[in-house]
Amino acid sequence: MIGKLKGTVDEIGEDHVVLDVHGVGYLAFCGARTLGNLPGAGEAATLFIETYVREDMIRLYGFASAHEREWFRLLQTVQGVGAKVALAVVGIMAPGDLASAVALQDRAAIARAPGVGPKVAARIVAELKDRAPAYAGVGLAEGIGLKRDIGEGLAPAPIQDAVSALVNLGYGRDQAASAVGIAAKEAGEDASSATLIRLGLKALSRL
Template sequence: MIGRLHGVLLEKHAPQIVLDVQGVGYEIDVPLRCFEQLPALGEVVTLHTHLVIREDAHLLFGFLTAAERATFRQLIKVSGIGAKMALAILSTLSQQELAQALATDDVKRLSSVPGVGKKTAERLILELRGKLTSADTIPTSLLASAHSDIVQALIALGYQEKPAMAVVETLPADIEVGTGIRLALKQLAKL
């Protein structure tokens, strides 16, 4: 519903920030790793967001990259992992560390996250094995542009990550997301 916000950073109180977007202040929870990389107050920042609507609250979570948001979305799909727990995982482990821990069945590393016990760590490994890729396998050009949104859209449509990234890398750097998705779909249809 709210996929990305671009505005002025008004307040920083870990793990929550307030982002002013054309006069509207959005309270956004961010992982501590993201919090540490945010610019100074009064600076402009763009965050990829995920909105959680509950009976008693609407919660907005923000991430510096679309890849980090995608990891968050994979985490909350795991049985017993809520948004706050997923935020704690991403605050403690980088995407690369998380992917490595899952690939090597490192229960001890996953259990180092506050609130994650042995059984939860084992469930994470079981349900996410092979679904997360190490952050260093995603080209920087994709992480820093609209290309990442195009790749995520293609993956959501059922395309594999590697062919989607290969096609999107051929698109111009300044392409808009909607146009990029259409062009990428045309190229993928030819494969």
């Protein structure tokens, strides 16, 4: 059973990458985010692997982190969700965003994944709502609380400014709220927006 591959990128296809590990090319199917973040051909890369063994084939799925792989596994416990749909979901949503979407019952966010209709998205958020916290990663609780506070106008101005700044940089609102939640916990309630942005960006590198 293959759990992790570390080698050199040989080629990147529409839905897969070939990773050369000591002269052996391993083909791993990956989501859009993972493929988009891989370096170019000839560069070193590491993938966390989920190995599927069937009577007629062996298929590898590759992920940028072990956390992303855990979500891939968890999604497939939902009725009607197979590897293709699970890969599509983790392909458009980072683990932190996915955890927030489940916790907030945001079916629309999950339905944006290719091949995921409204009914499947509804089942995902419904069936995983009690299990998501164990897979949430850093900052989910802080992010959910901040999103509520921001929406109700209760969050302090530096926090609201920091979240807005991260959103303007291209991060999702849930992801930005999670990161600023981590930053506020680390820097204290009186931290400036500049400090929260700096620490938030550092937190985002870990989400």
